[in-house]
Amino acid sequence: MPSFCPPSEASSPVPTPLFSVPSTPETERDDCFDEPAALAAEDAQFVLVTGGLGYIGSHTTLELLKAGYNVIVVDNLSNSFHHVFDRILMAAKLHFDRVGGRCPRVELACIDFRDRAAMAALLAAHAVSSLDLDLGQDQDQAHPQGRSNITGVIHFAAYKEVHDSLRNPLKYYQNNITGLVDLLGLLDQYDIKTFIFSSSANVYGTLAHDHGTLREEHCVHQPTTYRDADGHEVVSEQGCTGITNPYGRTKFFGEAILADLALSDPSWTIIGLRYFNPIGCDPSGLLGEDPRGVPSNLVPVVMQVLTGQLAELSVYGSDWGTPDGTAIRDFIHVSDVARGHTAALAAAHEQRVLSTFRTFNLGTGSGHSVAEVVSAMENVTQQPIPRRIADRRPGDVASCVAIADRAAAELGWRAEKTLQDACRDLWNYLRFNPTEFCLS
Numbered sequence: 367m368p369s370f371c372p373p374s375e376a377s378s379p380v381p382t383p384l385f386s387v388p389s390t391p392e393t394e395r396d397d398c399f400d401e402p403a404a405l406a407a408e409d410a411q412f413v414l415v416t417g418g419l420g421y422i423g424s425h426t427t428l429e430l431l432k433a434g435y436n437v438i439v440v441d442n443l444s445n446s447f448h449h450v451f452d453r454i455l456m457a458a459k460l461h462f463d464r465v466g467g468r469c470p471r472v473e474l475a476c477i478d479f480r481d482r483a484a485m486a487a488l489l490a491a492h493a494v495s496s497l498d499l500d501l502g503q504d505q506d507q508a509h510p511q512g513r514s515n516i517t518g519v520i521h522f523a524a525y526k527e528v529h530d531s532l533r534n535p536l537k538y539y540q541n542n543i544t545g546l547v548d549l550l551g552l553l554d555q556y557d558i559k560t561f562i563f564s565s566s567a568n569v570y571g572t573l574a575h576d577h578g579t580l581r582e583e584h585c586v587h588q589p590t591t592y593r594d595a596d597g598h599e600v601v602s603e604q605g606c607t608g609i610t611n612p613y614g615r616t617k618f619f620g621e622a623i624l625a626d627l628a629l630s631d632p633s634w635t636i637i638g639l640r641y642f643n644p645i646g647c648d649p650s651g652l653l654g655e656d657p658r659g660v661p662s663n664l665v666p667v668v669m670q671v672l673t674g675q676l677a678e679l680s681v682y683g684s685d686w687g688t689p690d691g692t693a694i695r696d697f698i699h700v701s702d703v704a705r706g707h708t709a710a711l712a713a714a715h716e717q718r719v720l721s722t723f724r725t726f727n728l729g730t731g732s733g734h735s736v737a738e739v740v741s742a743m744e745n746v747t748q749q750p751i752p753r754r755i756a757d758r759r760p761g762d763v764a765s766c767v768a769i770a771d772r773a774a775a776e777l778g779w780r781a782e783k784t785l786q787d788a789c790r791d792l793w794n795y796l797r798f799n800p801t802e803f804c805l806s
């Protein structure tokens with residue numbers, strides 16, 4: 367069994383992968399900057415990605431580059447590492463070497479998105495004069511800071527640990543809510559009004575107890591009428607039922623704030639993407655889930671058991687009333703989640719979104735139990751994963767699975783990858799990063 371190695375700052379430098387690594391394409395990168403540099407190409411358009419070095423953000427940045435978007439990443443490294451930026455560039459270069467074409471531009475700003483002065487400087491560096499946009503004087507008065515070449519924002523940056531949020535609720539409300547409100551005000555000044563928000567299946571709270579499979583209308587911010595699976599008309603009132611922790615509440619409140627904003631000003635296009643349980647990583651083995659601190663999600667803990675950093679996995683409850691007794695979740699490959707963002711952005715830019723605020727589940731539509739995930743990982747790795755049964759955790763539910771039909775119908779997006787794909791890619795990531803994870 368490999369020896370213990372804490373996943374700390376010491377793991378930050380880019381480890382030596384087991385395959386040939388392309389050199390960083392210097393012409394296409396800008397180094398991390400505190401003072402945003404003036405743009406070289408005035409007419410280029412960008413997508414701003416907050417939290418773009420985190421687990422889902424890094425995969426989404428890569429998918430955006432593959433789809434041809436120029437990207438500005440904002441991250442304060444509170445739960446990620448600077449080397450992730452180099453990994454994104456390497457993975458993008460591998461992609462464009464394979465398929466041909468030129469990698470779009472990507473910039474990194476290592477700033478806190480709540481730092482108003484730093485964000486204002488970044489947005490000012492991307493402001494486009496009214497002359498360039500051929501706007502009238504009225505437009506300038508409506509947007510005192512001018513217009514922008516940033517055509518949309520994907521907002522991942524947030525704190526996300528359920529149990530930490532129970533201990534430190536104000537920390538969560540400050541970053542996830544106060545930060546969001548201030549960011550929206552700043553974006554408004556630059557007329558940046560396409561906004562994609564990282565929401566969560568957490569907004570359904572204990573509704574999962576009643577429904578098992580969850581559709582967007584189960585949690586709404588305006589009264590909504592829909593037909594259920596039996597064709598009966600159902601009226602869904604706004605509000606939420608049984609959200610069990612401050613983290614989940616920040617996602618519900620965040621959505622509610624965005625819904626109110628979109629209602630008050632229909633020039634916004636706002637999409638809330640409700641992720642179910644993202645797992646896996648990019649098949650290149652260059653990107654993965656590498657949080658600072660102690661992880662609590664199933665897969666990062668399984669990874670720590672596989673690398674010997676943890677002796678065993680705690681399985682919370684084996685009496686859930688599911689076929690094997692362990693809880694069922696909708697595990698979705700993170701690259702599918704990432705592609706959900708490019709699909710949402712395209713729909714927003716092409717004005718195909720049915721309302722100014724719209725939510726979409728990003729899930730596969732089918733569930734796997736915790737025991738199934740562990741055994742799938744054991745099959746791929748050919749290593750036993752020691753586990754013990756622990757008590758159920760407060761707030762957990764037996765089953766939480768998405769109905770993902772809305773995203774398929776309106777965004778043209780479906781999850782494509784399987785649980786086995788996710789396990790194989792995770793194992794690649796572990797093997798390609800031996801120094802980071804202490805595999806020998």
Ligand SMILES: NC(=O)c1ccc[n+]([C@@H]2O[C@H](COP(=O)([O-])OP(=O)(O)OC[C@H]3O[C@@H](n4cnc5c(N)ncnc54)[C@H](O)[C@@H]3O)[C@@H](O)[C@H]2O)c1
Pocket residue numbers: 416417418419420421422423440441442443444445446477478479480521522523524525526541545564565566567641642643644657663
């Ligand atoms: N991973 C999941 O299972 C999951 C499920 C549902 C929703 N979400 C949401 O998706 C988003 C991304 O999740 P993730 O798993 O990639 O998390 P992550 O922690 O890996 O990524 C978040 C990134 O945001 C950065 N960040 C945090 N606060 C910041 C700030 N104030 N300024 C600048 N950067 C900041 C962190 O350094 C990190 O790189 C979060 O909003 C999370 O709540 C995640």
